[in-house]
Amino acid sequence: MERLIRQLENPFKQALFILLSIFLVNLGALAIEGMGLVVVPRRFPWLNAASFMLFFAVLNSLYSLSAASIPRYWGNSIYGFMLLGAVAGLQAWIFSGLPISKAGSYRWIYVVVTIGYLVFLSLMTTLRKFVAFAEREEWSRPRVRNKR
Secondary structure, eight states: OHHHHHHTTSHHHHHHHHHHHHHHHHHHHHHHHHHTSOOOOTTHHHHHHHHHHHHHHHHHHHHHTTOSOHHHHHHHHHHHHHHHHHHHHHHHHHHHSOOGGGSTTHHHHHHHHHHHHHHHHHHHHHHHHHHHHHHHSOOSSOOOOOOO
């Protein structure tokens, strides 16, 4: 498990792992529907793609806390997210037969997930800066407050 976690520090490997997961879930949905167990909605591949993109956003943002170089990690992360969005959308289109313009509100969901991803990355970078500042600060003499 430790080895898998170390390998997933690269944003491109994270994106490939998520793409493989999307593909496997789509295949599983086809198999379940083929067996007649459950009726899978036609737009399910779009839901699957958007859900895993949100998972990538959270995973990638958390990994950014341990990145050695934030600008390099951000660049690779954004390219990885763009790759993920394009290939996940292509998979969803192939599996559902619906382009994103016919898939209802999934175009807006893609936009919201993308904006959320950028907010997550910014938040983690800000959090990292706060922690670095707190580690540099000397805490030997705390501020005394007056009681009223």
